[in-house]
Amino acid sequence: MTVSFTTDILPMFTSIDIEHMAGLGLALDDYSSMSQPATASAVYQRVADGTMPPPESGGQCWSSEQVQLFKAWMDGGYQR
Numbered sequence: 001m002t003v004s005f006t007t008d009i010l011p012m013f014t015s016i017d018i019e020h021m022a023g024l025g026l027a028l029d030d031y032s033s034m035s036q037p038a039t040a041s042a043v044y045q046r047v048a049d050g051t052m053p054p055p056e057s058g059g060q061c062w063s064s065e066q067v068q069l070f071k072a073w074m075d076g077g078y079q080r
Contacts, residue, residue, distance in 0.1 A: 003073040005031050005080055012066050016059040017052055035078040044070055 003009065013028045026043060027033045034040055046052035048067050053059030062070075073079065 001072075002079055003069060003076050005034060005073065005078070008069060009034070009073050012062065012070070014053065014059055016057045020053050020057060021046070031080055035080070037074075037078075040074050040078065044074060 010029060010031075018028045021028050021043065026039060028043065034043065043052070044067075047062045047070060050061040053061070
């Protein structure tokens, strides 16, 4: 199964996620940025360890299935 940024990954980011990570210099809604391995890895670390969204934001951490899907997208070559 091919995982796509546009159809599979981007919809998982909430406005809270996007706002929080923008403050850290990461544009979650920008494929050209997110398809860079260093950027994707940084985001992956945040969703995997539950620090995105930050607990004080009231947002929900990603489920293990969502984290796995993001990892599959990375492993699959960052498809648009």
